[in-house]
Amino acid sequence: MTSINIIGTGNVAWHMAQAVYAAENYSLQGVAGRSEKSLEDFKSLARESTDIHKLTPSDITMIIVSDDAIKKVAEKIPYTSGVFIHTSGSVSINALESYVNHGVFYPLQSFSKVVPVNFKEVPICIEASSKSNLRVLEELGFALSEKVAPISSTQRKKLHLAAVFVNNFSNHCFTIAQELCDQQEVPFDLLRPLLNTTANKALSHKPSEVQTGPAKRNDQETIASHINQLSNPMQQEVYKILSEAITQYYGKKL
Amino acid sequence: MTSINIIGTGNVAWHMAQAVYAAENYSLQGVAGRSEKSLEDFKSLARESTDIHKLTPSDITMIIVSDDAIKKVAEKIPYTSGVFIHTSGSVSINALESYVNHGVFYPLQSFSKVVPVNFKEVPICIEASSKSNLRVLEELGFALSEKVAPISSTQRKKLHLAAVFVNNFSNHCFTIAQELCDQQEVPFDLLRPLLNTTANKALSHKPSEVQTGPAKRNDQETIASHINQLSNPMQQEVYKILSEAITQYYGKKL
Numbered sequence: 249m250t251s252i253n254i255i256g257t258g259n260v261a262w263h264m265a266q267a268v269y270a271a272e273n274y275s276l277q278g279v280a281g282r283s284e285k286s287l288e289d290f291k292s293l294a295r296e297s298t299d300i301h302k303l304t305p306s307d308i309t310m311i312i313v314s315d316d317a318i319k320k321v322a323e324k325i326p327y328t329s330g331v332f333i334h335t336s337g338s339v340s341i342n343a344l345e346s347y348v349n350h351g352v353f354y355p356l357q358s359f360s361k362v363v364p365v366n367f368k369e370v371p372i373c374i375e376a377s378s379k380s381n382l383r384v385l386e387e388l389g390f391a392l393s394e395k396v397a398p399i400s401s402t403q404r405k406k407l408h409l410a411a412v413f414v415n416n417f418s419n420h421c422f423t424i425a426q427e428l429c430d431q432q433e434v435p436f437d438l439l440r441p442l443l444n445t446t447a448n449k450a451l452s453h454k455p456s457e458v459q460t461g462p463a464k465r466n467d468q469e470t471i472a473s474h475i476n477q478l479s480n481p482m483q484q485e486v487y488k489i490l491s492e493a494i495t496q497y498y499g500k501k502l
Numbered sequence: 503m504t505s506i507n508i509i510g511t512g513n514v515a516w517h518m519a520q521a522v523y524a525a526e527n528y529s530l531q532g533v534a535g536r537s538e539k540s541l542e543d544f545k546s547l548a549r550e551s552t553d554i555h556k557l558t559p560s561d562i563t564m565i566i567v568s569d570d571a572i573k574k575v576a577e578k579i580p581y582t583s584g585v586f587i588h589t590s591g592s593v594s595i596n597a598l599e600s601y602v603n604h605g606v607f608y609p610l611q612s613f614s615k616v617v618p619v620n621f622k623e624v625p626i627c628i629e630a631s632s633k634s635n636l637r638v639l640e641e642l643g644f645a646l647s648e649k650v651a652p653i654s655s656t657q658r659k660k661l662h663l664a665a666v667f668v669n670n671f672s673n674h675c676f677t678i679a680q681e682l683c684d685q686q687e688v689p690f691d692l693l694r695p696l697l698n699t700t701a702n703k704a705l706s707h708k709p710s711e712v713q714t715g716p717a718k719r720n721d722q723e724t725i726a727s728h729i730n731q732l733s734n735p736m737q738q739e740v741y742k743i744l745s746e747a748i749t750q751y752y753g754k755k756l
């Protein structure tokens with residue numbers, strides 16, 4: 249049995265704790281958080297739920313806190329044995345170099361407490377301070393998920409940035425569409441089948457190979473008419489830049 | 503039996519012809535196209551496949567050609583009986599006003615010949631020159647799909663614009679993510695589960711309610727670091743504008 253401590257009680261910690269709890273050959277030993285209240289949800293999963301200073305040593309210690317808190321929190325851990333890992337997309341592995349055995353265990357998914365996650369389908373990006381530590385993380389990775397990939401700090405940083413485009417920016421495009429529907433009092437539901445198809449195409453093809461629309465065709469008449477229909481200057485800007493980016497990408501420079 | 507002629511042989515015409523062919527109480531009478539070659543695929547579906555000048559009158563005539571060709575093509579039809587409709591998102595119903603009975607039948611979906619479409623799930627936006635014509639289109643709509651909505655020309659134009667945000671722009675965000683992965687030689691597959699979750703959230707929630715990320719939090723440090731990591735000036739612009747739009751939308755003005 250490999251014992252695991254988790255430090256942190258946010259969304260990622262919550263889903264990670266459940267996945268570790270359910271994994272064979274791993275036991276969730278302790279969860280540490282700043283307040284009694286934040287620890288409540290974890291009480292049924294871990295043997296210890298406590299203040300960080302009272303944690304007892306485990307084989308693996310996962311620091312699952314906000315990026316800027318990782319170093320500070322790591323310094324408070326009252327033991328030095330085992331492997332210490334964080335789960336951030338953008339923080340370097342070096343943040344934990346004060347521990348001999350350290351690494352990164354980054355689950356590439358968007359977590360919220362209310363939406364259940366099938367952890368088996370969450371890609372885990374791993375990086376470690378030594379080959380044997382990498383093996384430890386790989387084993388843990390495959391106990392929780394079907395997809396585990398060794399990814400360097402540089403690669404992980406770019407992946408994290410790419411995730412902003414995949415999730416944050418596409419979702420804001422959906423939000424603008426939702427606003428346009430609201431303006432005309434038509435239900436956004438009319439666009440949901442298209443949204444679904446858009447995602448399905450990008451799931452099974454290279455996104456660049458399934459691009460369509462006026463910007464791809466460099467259809468300046470439609471583009472001008474669309475910009476004209478937008479009353480919000482910020483939405484106009486978004487429309488202009490994305491159209492320019494698409495037209496440029498497909499090689500039909502203005 | 504209601505007879506239908508289709509003029510046009512592109513992607514939308516292809517999917518429409520198949521849906522009409524399969525619909526109860528409707529018969530696909532004729533398909534007209536400019537070349538023998540373009541008509542070949544339709545030969546097994548329609549009784550007549552021919553040049554537009556040789557089409558024989560039908561109860562409903564669907565003009566499924568590019569936006570700027572609709573008016574010109576309509577003038578060539580060798581009869582005036584029945585209801586004449588086009589299927590464009592952005593062309594006004596008035597384009598067909600030379601016919602007493604006319605309307606619009608806009609399937610809100612992205613069609614390509616290689617990807618099969620479940621037409622039952624394609625929302626059909628209808629508009630007509632009279633109440634009785636609207637009833638004709640509604641009946642046809644529900645014979646092909648489960649979702650039929652009366653939508654005015656103004657509303658339809660905005661929906662078509664919104665569709666650009668939902669499909670074209672989100673897909674280009676995926677393309678930029680794909681490029682970033684290529685740069686670092688990491689497989690885009692690592693991001694596909696996130697892409698899937700992003701779409702699923704927007705399918706079951708208001709997109710504005712599931713927004714996350716640095717721009718939403720107005721986390722200027724992460725935003726600056728991300729922009730710094732982008733070597734392509736156009737990608738930098740896209741990142742800046744979308745972040746600004748998100749930050750502004752959620753009320754934390756810069």
